[in-house]
Amino acid sequence: MLNIEHIGIAVKSLDISVPLFEKLLNTTCYKTEAVASEAVKTAFFKQGETKVELLESTSADSVIAKFIEKKGEGMHHIAFEVADIYAEMKRLQNEGFVLLNETPKNGADDKLVCFLHPKSTNGLLVELCQEKK
Numbered sequence: 001m002l003n004i005e006h007i008g009i010a011v012k013s014l015d016i017s018v019p020l021f022e023k024l025l026n027t028t029c030y031k032t033e034a035v036a037s038e039a040v041k042t043a044f045f046k047q048g049e050t051k052v053e054l055l056e057s058t059s060a061d062s063v064i065a066k067f068i069e070k071k072g073e074g075m076h077h078i079a080f081e082v083a084d085i086y087a088e089m090k091r092l093q094n095e096g097f098v099l100l101n102e103t104p105k106n107g108a109d110d111k112l113v114c115f116l117h118p119k120s121t122n123g124l125l126v127e128l129c130q131e132k133k
Helices: 014-025 063-071 085-094
Strands: 003-011 031-035 040-047 050-057 074-081 105-107 111-116 126-131
Touching: 003 014, 003 063, 003 126, 014 040, 014 050, 050 063, 063 074, 085 111, 085 126
Parallel strands: 003 050, 074 126
Antiparallel strands: 003 074, 031 040, 040 050, 105 111, 111 126
């Protein structure tokens, strides 16, 4: 069973979006982090068991910058927590899903991550994530 770990939202500015989401979610941002490998700065909020991750590009040619240029700010991905990312990647690949990376990579919030291509998931970018051990 896959549990929703977080919902990723692409934003132009964390300086503008963090206060907005603090009001919207009625909670404070508990963590910000730069992820150099993805050229993003992130801000995290927790609502119940689910987290919301805001993503701001740190480079004009990053995936998030291109996403915002094409689609505007908004929902970027949904992340599912898995117990064994390697086994889940293999299972999903065997089911016909297309992985965007062959091995897990380091992601925000001390996680190993892998993304599934939106063309194989009805247009939704899906992230698998597992706590680093």
